[in-house]
Amino acid sequence: MASDSKSDIKDYDLFAGCTIQNRIPFLEKSARIVFEKLGFTLHDKSYGCCPDPVGVMSTDYQTWLTLGARNLALSEKSNHPIVSLCNGCTETLKAVNYELKHKKEDFDAVKKRLESVGRTYSGTTQVKHFIELLHEDIGLEAIIALVIKPLTGLKITTHVGCHYSRPSEMMQVDDAMNPRFPADILEALGATHIDYEEANLCCTSALARNNEEASNGLMRRKYQSILDSGAQIIAVNCPSCYQQLEVGQRSMKKAFDMVVKIPVLYITELMALAFGASMNDIGLKFHQIKPIKLLKEFGFE
Amino acid sequence: MEKMEKLNPIVALHDEFTDTELGISLNLCYNCSTCSTICPVALETEGNFNPRSIILLANFGYEERLIKDLKPNVWDCTMCELCQEACPEGVNLHEVFLRIKNASASYHNIPKSYTSETNQVYLYGKAVPSQPVIEKRREQLGLPKSPDTEVEEIRKLMGMTPVEKILKEIEKLEKQTEEK
Ligand code: SF4
């Protein structure tokens, strides 16, 4: 299988991100299974918060730059590229590299701060979202080769999330306004990918922190569009979107008496299942909206 | 940046919106409204919040209104970055909004969840710190222990940026309100 891969690098530093690590770790489990099957070794590092491009960056840009560069410095030392499991972490790590490359004054200030605690940052660490690594480096062929339980018949839609591909000058991945890689991967697994009108609408996780009413209103549009599409599962690739799209279903009931009950699954969970892992192996029982009954109907155990 | 801290944030922001690369980008705005047309929050709030008006106010020296009165409220932006991609003039809306938010934060005009998250990073090095229940779940799943981080080092680094002062001031203000 390894010979099908497009890139020789098999050692990556894993940036799981603190939401996955310390809140919804079952997502990490599926990712580890997937990358192990693909012949990768993932290394753990003593990273701090990425830090979050919504909360921390909006509070203080300099802190965001400095702590982001500290994480990049850790991998600069190990000389591995980073694979990130989260849109937000990916944005921070890519954007910090981008900003420090283009802003000399900030680069000097950050470098000095890091040197005072014994770290070296020069901006050489490569960062990839796991979807990017799967689609661009590993390639669909190598993924297809590992499928032993295809997701045939399952109608799955995607919510890719904003920070995966935007701002495009920093993220440099996929089609920024119409990302398609996650759908390609689902199709490689044998699933039927379902499109819907509001596919590009934000999960509104940032907005919910300041304006719940507007956030609910937008989520209602999103869910309605998904319901109309007939999709049975919403596939995601970001832990913030994951949480927001699960919790939001309860908010819809409360705010509008609207019933939405569609399981939200991580792309890596769907991959792990297709690669032969059991539902128990990847902790699917920990989901708020249980996908177990549906998946059993399609022959998964 | 360390120097700028001492300047009045309104004046500092005005300077950033005037003679810098960002100021030049801001000046390119010709009010076409493409950003507001694509903005989901503008749609949902019927234009009550809209990126074009923020760019307009930033361009014409209304920094004080933007950061002190929050009219329009920059924190209603959901950071989807659609406006950034769609603007035909390449106005750097992303960075303009970021500057306004940071300046608002220094006036303590920032949603509580933002500063409490940043405070978690200050205290534990992570926005979501490790917790015993989840560690147990990790074990059940056969995952390694969630890797530790060097909290002291992170705190030291945060002490070199304006954030430490902002967090302390907000903590003090919160205590005062509690006492009342
Ligand atoms: S899209 Fe760009 S040029 Fe048009 S109003 Fe918005 S910021 Fe100005």
Ligand code: SF4
């Ligand atoms: S980034 Fe903010 S202002 Fe721009 S389109 Fe999205 S929500 Fe609207």
